[in-house]
Amino acid sequence: MLKSVWQDFLTIVKEEAGSRVVETWLKAVVLKEWDQHHNVIYVEAPNVFVKDWIESKYTDLFKVHLSRLLNTVDPKIIFLGPAQVTTPALQQAGQQQAATPAVAEKTAAQKTKHAVMVGGVQQLGRLNPSYTFETFVVGPNNSLAYAAAQAVAEQLGTQYNPLFIYGGSGLGKTHLLHAIGNSLQKKNPQAFVLYQTTDRFVNEFIAAIRFNKVHVFQEKYRKLDLLLIDDIQFISNKEQTQEAFFHIFNALHDAHKQIVFTSDLFPRHINGLEERLRSRLEWGLVADIHKPPLETKIAILKKKAATHHEQLSDEIAEYVATQVVSNIRELEGSLVRILAFASLTKQPLSIALVKKVLQSSLQQKKEQPIDFGKITQHVCRHYSYKLTDLRTHNKSKELSLVRQVAMYLMKKMTDKSLREIGSYLGRKDHSTVLYAYDKVNKQIETDKQFKALIHQLENEILN
Ligand code: ADP
Numbered sequence: 001m002l003k004s005v006w007q008d009f010l011t012i013v014k015e016e017a018g019s020r021v022v023e024t025w026l027k028a029v030v031l032k033e034w035d036q037h038h039n040v041i042y043v044e045a046p047n048v049f050v051k052d053w054i055e056s057k058y059t060d061l062f063k064v065h066l067s068r069l070l071n072t073v074d075p076k077i078i079f080l081g082p083a084q085v086t087t088p089a090l091q092q093a094g095q096q097q098a099a100t101p102a103v104a105e106k107t108a109a110q111k112t113k114h115a116v117m118v119g120g121v122q123q124l125g126r127l128n129p130s131y132t133f134e135t136f137v138v139g140p141n142n143s144l145a146y147a148a149a150q151a152v153a154e155q156l157g158t159q160y161n162p163l164f165i166y167g168g169s170g171l172g173k174t175h176l177l178h179a180i181g182n183s184l185q186k187k188n189p190q191a192f193v194l195y196q197t198t199d200r201f202v203n204e205f206i207a208a209i210r211f212n213k214v215h216v217f218q219e220k221y222r223k224l225d226l227l228l229i230d231d232i233q234f235i236s237n238k239e240q241t242q243e244a245f246f247h248i249f250n251a252l253h254d255a256h257k258q259i260v261f262t263s264d265l266f267p268r269h270i271n272g273l274e275e276r277l278r279s280r281l282e283w284g285l286v287a288d289i290h291k292p293p294l295e296t297k298i299a300i301l302k303k304k305a306a307t308h309h310e311q312l313s314d315e316i317a318e319y320v321a322t323q324v325v326s327n328i329r330e331l332e333g334s335l336v337r338i339l340a341f342a343s344l345t346k347q348p349l350s351i352a353l354v355k356k357v358l359q360s361s362l363q364q365k366k367e368q369p370i371d372f373g374k375i376t377q378h379v380c381r382h383y384s385y386k387l388t389d390l391r392t393h394n395k396s397k398e399l400s401l402v403r404q405v406a407m408y409l410m411k412k413m414t415d416k417s418l419r420e421i422g423s424y425l426g427r428k429d430h431s432t433v434l435y436a437y438d439k440v441n442k443q444i445e446t447d448k449q450f451k452a453l454i455h456q457l458e459n460e461i462l463n
């Protein structure tokens with residue numbers, strides 16, 4: 001159970017903080033123990049350096065997401081180094097605490113809360129406190145979205161409702177969404193704000209159906225003053241959820257409650273979206289975010305460095321900004337790597353050091369310029385199918401196999417998430433991808449010919 005919670009957590013962190021954070025800091029970290037009784041989560045780091053770093057930088061992130069995944073409220077997170085053993089101390093502390101009535105009461109209160117709120121609400125806890133308007137660097141690429149977000153936060157539900165922010169990955173959509181929530185929360189702590197990724201919204205809805213709590217679910221959403229929905233494109237092809245969402249949307253909109261969406265696609269380009277919902281999404285203002293120009297990238301780097309209590313010289317900032325091409329998440333990832341490397345090796349920040357760090361990561365990137373299109377193109381060519389065939393729900397034996405091979409290679413040869421792979425092939429559910437990956441893996445082990453074929457495909461894709 002802890003393992004899967006940890007996997008979910010990593011996926012979320014990847015989404016919100018970038019895959020570099022996961023690669024650099026969380027790869028060797030283990031979710032050690034969840035002491036449910038006392039609401040304490042133990043996280044074990046491979047060394048003290050990593051422990052101190054994640055503790056100082058990511059405690060909030062751990063708190064926010066682990067509490068939700070474990071369905072608890074305000075847990076205590078304890079970070080352990082490799083040599084620290086949790087259990088005896090833990091048990092002792094636990095026994096003492098268990099005796100206090102306050103703890104028992106709190107636990108009971110939590111239980112009731114969860115019984116009422118499907119999936120656990122904690123609406124405010126989900127906002128990432130570091131994603132604010134103040135920490136967002138405005139440039140010509142994002143000024144419209146930024147201004148619209150501010151206007152919405154100033155005057156809820158009246159100006160642009162809904163506000164729909166769209167743009168490529170890693171360009172600041174989620175950041176702006178949280179900024180709206182944070183800004184409102186600051187102005188009006190009573191306001192009822194909910195930030196929800198579309199995935200979680202969908203899961204919550206499914207859980208509500210399963211536990212016969214749809215009315216509670218709808219009730220919860222209808223109470224909101226501000227609903228922030230991230231990555232709405234993932235609602236494509238989920239008819240029932242779309243239906244529920246349509247009603248929630250109407251109820252909130254009629255009551256002049258503000259709704260904000262983000263998406264990597266313009267509403268019209270989201271496949272499998274019901275027409276009436278699509279038109280709702282375009283009702284208010286649709287604002288796009290583009291790739292940042294060099295000056296904006298430099299400004300972002302300097303600002304991010306400052307939050308790590310470091311200063312970047314113009315030379316270094318410009319160098320990094322020109323190396324990382326388009327995505328701010330990657331820009332930030334490079335910066336984190338540079339700072340970590342300097343700190344780990346106790347060297348001052350210099351252009352030579354920066355070059356060294358970036359060279360190795362850029363090298364890796366050059367060696368792996370593989371995208372989904374390239375993979376499916378080769379797989380389809382080999383089996384004489386078209387990409388549109390893979391995207392159908394035709395379950396003929398051969399087509400299923402081809403689809404599974406494509407999924408397997410996409411998983412193996414890119415660092416994209418299961419969900420991205422599934423969604424590229426028109427699948428609703430990422431477990432299909434996982435299933436395909438396992439299945440192909442097993443067949444490779446037992447079937448030499450098949451193994452050779454997969455190798456051949458990999459080689460073709462690489463060359
Ligand atoms: P998206 O949701 O569009 O994929 P995010 O909002 O997650 O992108 O942004 C990725 C990272 O880049 C976040 O850490 C975010 O803080 C940062 N970022 C993006 N745009 C800006 C900006 N204009 N100013 C400061 N940081 C930014």
Ligand code: MG
Pocket residue numbers: 015170173174175230
């Ligand atoms: Mg996002």
